[in-house]
Amino acid sequence: MTELTAEGGHGAVPLEGVPAGSSQVKHDWPLYEVFVRGKRGLNHVHVGSLHAADDEMALHNARDLYTRRNEGVSIWVVKATDITASSPDEKDPFFAPSGDKVYRHPTFYEIPDNVPHM
Amino acid sequence: MTATAEPDLERLFEHTIERDQRIEPRDWLPEGYRKTMIRQIAQHAHSEIIGMQPEGNWITRAPSLRRKAILLAKVQDEAGHGLYLYSAAETLGADRADLTEKLISGRQKYSSIFNYPTLTFADVGVIGWLVDGAAICNQVPLCRSSYGPYARAMIRICKEESFHQRQGYELLMTMMRGTEAQRAMVQDAVNRWWWPSLMMFGPPDAESPNTAQSMAWKVKRHTNDELRQRFVDMSVPQAKALGVTLPDPELKWNEERQHHNFGPIDWDEFKQILKGNGPCNAQRIAHRRKAHEDGAWVREAAAAYAAKQEGRA
Numbered sequence: 001m002t003e004l005t006a007e008g009g010h011g012a013v014p015l016e017g018v019p020a021g022s023s024q025v026k027h028d029w030p031l032y033e034v035f036v037r038g039k040r041g042l043n044h045v046h047v048g049s050l051h052a053a054d055d056e057m058a059l060h061n062a063r064d065l066y067t068r069r070n071e072g073v074s075i076w077v078v079k080a081t082d083i084t085a086s087s088p089d090e091k092d093p094f095f096a097p098s099g100d101k102v103y104r105h106p107t108f109y110e111i112p113d114n115v116p117h118m
Numbered sequence: 119m120t121a122t123a124e125p126d127l128e129r130l131f132e133h134t135i136e137r138d139q140r141i142e143p144r145d146w147l148p149e150g151y152r153k154t155m156i157r158q159i160a161q162h163a164h165s166e167i168i169g170m171q172p173e174g175n176w177i178t179r180a181p182s183l184r185r186k187a188i189l190l191a192k193v194q195d196e197a198g199h200g201l202y203l204y205s206a207a208e209t210l211g212a213d214r215a216d217l218t219e220k221l222i223s224g225r226q227k228y229s230s231i232f233n234y235p236t237l238t239f240a241d242v243g244v245i246g247w248l249v250d251g252a253a254i255c256n257q258v259p260l261c262r263s264s265y266g267p268y269a270r271a272m273i274r275i276c277k278e279e280s281f282h283q284r285q286g287y288e289l290l291m292t293m294m295r296g297t298e299a300q301r302a303m304v305q306d307a308v309n310r311w312w313w314p315s316l317m318m319f320g321p322p323d324a325e326s327p328n329t330a331q332s333m334a335w336k337v338k339r340h341t342n343d344e345l346r347q348r349f350v351d352m353s354v355p356q357a358k359a360l361g362v363t364l365p366d367p368e369l370k371w372n373e374e375r376q377h378h379n380f381g382p383i384d385w386d387e388f389k390q391i392l393k394g395n396g397p398c399n400a401q402r403i404a405h406r407r408k409a410h411e412d413g414a415w416v417r418e419a420a421a422a423y424a425a426k427q428e429g430r431a
Contacts, residue, residue, distance in 0.1 A: 004321050004392075005154075005332055009162035009203075009260065009272075010169065010253050011229030012320030012342075014392065019225055020153040020160075020212075028215045028417060029424075031208065048205045048271070051214060053420035054427060065201055068194070069278075087144050 031080040032058040034065075036072035044076050052077075135336055140266035143209035151335055155265050156212050157226070158337065163203035164221045164228035168402050170196045172236040173245060181239060188285050189242065195282065199275045206267040222407040230388060231318050233396030240293060240300075240307035246286015248308075248315040248353065254279050255349045256319065264336035287356070294361050301361070308357070309365045316380075317388045319346040350378050 003015040029051040035044035047066045052058035058077040066072065086094050102108050111118050127146040134141060141147065170193050177193065180186035204214050220226040231249055236242065257279065260272040293300040320326060320342040332338035340348075350369075357364050368381035390396065 005158075005326060005338065009158075009229075009257050009275075010165035011161075011231055011256075011318040013158050013161045014227050015154075015157065018157050018161075018227065019220060020156040022211060022213045022216050029421060031214075048202055048267075049208065050201065050205065053417075054424035057420065057424075065198055068191075068198065085144065 029053045029057075032062070032077045033080050033083060034058075034062045035076040035078070036062075036066055037074040038071060039073055044074065047071075049080060135264050138336070140269060141264050142266045147210075150331075151337075152210055154332065154335070154337060155268065156207055156210050159203050159207040159210070159265075159268055160212065160217050160220070160226050161228060163200045163207060163217070164226060165232065166196050166200035166203060167221070168228045168232045168406060170200075171402055171405055172232055172234070172398075173242055175236050176239055176242050179239070180242075185289070192246070192282055192285065195278050199271075199278070202271040202274055203268075206265075206271045209267045210265075218410060222403060222410055224394070224403060227392070228402075229318060230391040230396065231314050232402060233391050233398045234310070234314055235397050237310075238303050238307060240290070240303040241311070243286045243289035243293065243304070244307040244311045246282050246284075247290060247356070248311050249318070250279055250282040250286060251353065251356075252315045252318045252349050254283060255345050255352070259339035259345075262336075262339060287360070290360055290362075304360075305362050308362045312365050313383065313387075316346055316349070316383055317385075319343070319349065321385065321388075347377055350380050354378055 004012040005015060030053075031049055032052055032055075033049050034047050036047050037044045050058065050061050050065055052061050055077060059075060062075045062077055063072075067075070098104070128148060131141070131146060131148065131151075134145070141151075173189060173196075174193050177186060177189050180189050204217060207217060208214055217226070221228070231252075236245070254276065257272055257276050261269055261276060263269040263272065290304050293304050323341045323343045326342055333341075353364065354369070354371075366381045368379060370379055372379045391399065394400070
């Protein structure tokens with residue numbers, strides 16, 4: 001039989017003869033990344049992405065898709081192509097400058113136990 | 119990023135997985151991992167999208183405004199789940215329009231369970247209880263999947279699935295308190311959905327040769343048979359509380375194993391459905407294709423409007 005693997009959420013996933021590459025069909029609306037402020041006092045957090053024709057539609061779609069259960073009080077949408085990102089790879093030399101500056105952390109300094117409130 | 123040799127990248131990838139850390143979109147990935155994740159996430163997304171149809175069938179005929187509002191919310195959630203998952207697949211380099219095309223041309227699959235018809239309103243309840251219950255069994259371990267965007271989508275989905283399962287069970291409890299005919303309707307729906315629900319966990323471990331690789335990548339956390347057993351053990355007391363019989367004469371508690379034994383699954387039926395010969399395969403895809411094609415002018419109009427506005431700014 002077709003090779004299958006399960007635990008694909010709703011059921012078994014066929015593996016043989018299932019294309020997983022992209023054959024460039026006509027693109028639809030641009031991709032937007034969505035950031036939601038869960039409640040007052042918290043930062044906006046990235047929650048996912050969606051497609052929309054323009055900024056306003058992206059906001060409406062984000063409301064319907066990511067805040068159906070009061071998950072947010074404020075939404076930002078940004079075209080994915082407008083985001084500049086570092087590589088998240090933690091061995092990335094980009095983050096090296098902070099790697100050797102342990103003195104930026106409070107635990108670097110030894111204070112005797114009998115000094116209060118520090 | 120500096121150019122690093124591939125063996126180093128592969129070691130870094132494996133090291134990340136060994137430490138139970140998540141793989142994130144811009145990390146280097148082995149091609150096999152990327153393809154496995156795209157297949158799995160796309161198939162899962164397609165299942166959510168096609169999964170709107172069996173229950174959507176009953177929205178206009180729900181017996182009360184309360185049930186209609188609940189069912190609408192549930193079907194809207196399924197659409198949402200599909201979109202979270204397409205979003206996760208896109209982080210791996212898949213293109214959404216391309217995934218839709220692969221679904222409606224039949225090149226990528228969706229779960230076999232959605233190729234069965236929903237004959238009565240009791241099916242809506244049984245889908246919530248058993249089909250969503252089986253999906254939850256599959257999905258809870260996926261919240262720890264090694265691929266970050268997939269794991270995060272699964273956390274959202276699992277929270278929402280809990281509403282799906284509970285509304286289904288409550289619907290069935292209400293029917294079981296009703297007339298003799300309503301109780302018979304529930305039992306009939308259970309009889310039809312029990313075995314297909316067990317098939318949702320996929321072929322037996324002995325016939326699932328890729329499990330080892332998926333387990334090593336922590337894409338998969340349990341085997342098909344382990345999850346199926348867990349689902350059976352969970353469902354038996356739920357069926358008892360509901361007052362229905364699960365249609366398996368061999369189903370009984372095994373004291374030694376501390377699990378329920380259950381009868382053999384008809385894998386021929388499963389294979390036929392995968393081949394496209396299930397009761398609703400053609401109808402599901404035709405409906406999805408029609409919805410997509412009927413919406414083409416809306417997508418084009420919105421894009422034209424956006425282009426015009428951009429020109430003005």
